[in-house]
Amino acid sequence: MSLDSSHRETAGASSTDPLEERLTFSGDNTFHRELRRRVEAEFKRTGTSQRDSPRMYLKTAVILAVFALSYVALVFFAANAWQAVAIGIVLGTATAGIGFNIMHDGGHQSYSAHRGVNRLMALALDLVGGSSYIWQWKHARFHHTWVNVAGHDSDIDLGVLGRLSPLQPRRPWHRWQHIYLWPLYGVTAIRWHLYGDFRDMITGTVGERPFARPRGWDLAGFALGKLVFFTLAFGLPLFFHSIGMVLVFYTLVSAVAGLLLALVFQMAHVVEPAAFPVPDEALRLDTPWAIHQLQTTVDFARDNRALSWFIGGLNFQIEHHLFPRISHVHYPKVARVVEAACREHGVPYLVHRSFAAGIASHYRLLKRLGRPVVAELDIVPVLIAVPVATG
Numbered sequence: 001m002s003l004d005s006s007h008r009e010t011a012g013a014s015s016t017d018p019l020e021e022r023l024t025f026s027g028d029n030t031f032h033r034e035l036r037r038r039v040e041a042e043f044k045r046t047g048t049s050q051r052d053s054p055r056m057y058l059k060t061a062v063i064l065a066v067f068a069l070s071y072v073a074l075v076f077f078a079a080n081a082w083q084a085v086a087i088g089i090v091l092g093t094a095t096a097g098i099g100f101n102i103m104h105d106g107g108h109q110s111y112s113a114h115r116g117v118n119r120l121m122a123l124a125l126d127l128v129g130g131s132s133y134i135w136q137w138k139h140a141r142f143h144h145t146w147v148n149v150a151g152h153d154s155d156i157d158l159g160v161l162g163r164l165s166p167l168q169p170r171r172p173w174h175r176w177q178h179i180y181l182w183p184l185y186g187v188t189a190i191r192w193h194l195y196g197d198f199r200d201m202i203t204g205t206v207g208e209r210p211f212a213r214p215r216g217w218d219l220a221g222f223a224l225g226k227l228v229f230f231t232l233a234f235g236l237p238l239f240f241h242s243i244g245m246v247l248v249f250y251t252l253v254s255a256v257a258g259l260l261l262a263l264v265f266q267m268a269h270v271v272e273p274a275a276f277p278v279p280d281e282a283l284r285l286d287t288p289w290a291i292h293q294l295q296t297t298v299d300f301a302r303d304n305r306a307l308s309w310f311i312g313g314l315n316f317q318i319e320h321h322l323f324p325r326i327s328h329v330h331y332p333k334v335a336r337v338v339e340a341a342c343r344e345h346g347v348p349y350l351v352h353r354s355f356a357a358g359i360a361s362h363y364r365l366l367k368r369l370g371r372p373v374v375a376e377l378d379i380v381p382v383l384i385a386v387p388v389a390t391g
């Protein structure tokens with residue numbers, strides 16, 4: 001894997017990748033350089049390392065232990081249905097925790113200064129059913145670079161099922177998307193396990209965009225990951241339980257994990273204050289890369305330390321998008337620097353005060369995007385970036 005999503009300020013313009021479309025940002029990166037200078041100075045001042053935090057190693061051990069213990073308890077020891085349901089919910093939550101904390105930092109190379117450690121942590125995704133190789137393209141590359149740009153950011157592409165951007169075509173059933181999408185979020189992990197990665201491998205595309213299929217060790221990792229996951233999810237449990245039971249509890253665990261993962265990621269970009277920028281005919285966006293990230297990304301519940309711990313600092317999405325190679329345990333510190341710089345320079349810094357406020361905002365945006373209205377009228381309010389959203 002040779003992909004690196006960090007500081008892709010002139011992505012496209014500087015790319016030598018023939019698969020990459022030449023979508024470019026404005027080249028004025030003065031503000032981004034200033035942000036980087038201030039954040040670097042803060043780490044120097046406090047004498048902290050940006051990666052390899054002991055807190056991360058401890059957290060990884062705790063989450064993996066909960067995952068392993070709840071898996072063993074569910075498959076071998078659950079005495080009745082209620083116990084099994086409770087343990088299944090814990091296992092689904094631990095699965096999401098692996099995604100938020102371990103594989104996400106590993107995949108962004110923000111876990112450690114050592115490449116091998118990052119690779120190992122990223123492989124935790126294969127353990128829980130997703131391909132870390134395809135994730136590098138889908139998340140670290142297409143999503144992180146082109147946030148909220150329809151046709152480029154695969155995270156806002158739900159196909160015909162939902163309209164997550166004003167630039168996507170509206171279908172009659174989108175009128176009810178603010179109701180039916182919530183249970184569908186619970187299916188996202190199952191879709192990923194049983195269909196998504198295989199579809200991407202066969203078509204050679206992620207969403208609408210082509211990617212380089214894995215070869216050599218990457219292909220071996222993909223195949224081995226699937227083998228391990230299907231053995232854990234179905235092979236081993238089938239020795240001890242009926243097929244119906246295995247399917248019911250596979251669905252429960254995956255639904256809990258899928259719902260948690262989808263909600264946290266939607267809170268960051270598919271909410272009212274976030275912009276949905278439109279490139280011109282020459283595939284140019286008129287904002288610099290860092291400003292684009294700030295216009296399209298929203299922090300939430302920054303004071304909720306328990307939530308921050310569990311979701312791997314992904315309530316500090318602005319900081320994650322600007323500094324994807326800094327370990328998430330440092331985001332509160334980075335946020336103070338970034339917010340102050342944004343206020344000084346009159347750059348938007350978007351925040352929802354609580355998780356519930358983010359959920360409500362996501363609901364309202366889904367409802368608005370599902371309404372049958374004239375396209376321009378629909379786009380204008382969504383494009384206005386409010387300096388600080390509170391609620």
Ligand SMILES: [Zn+2]
Binds near residue numbers: 108139140144320324
């Ligand atoms: Zn990320």
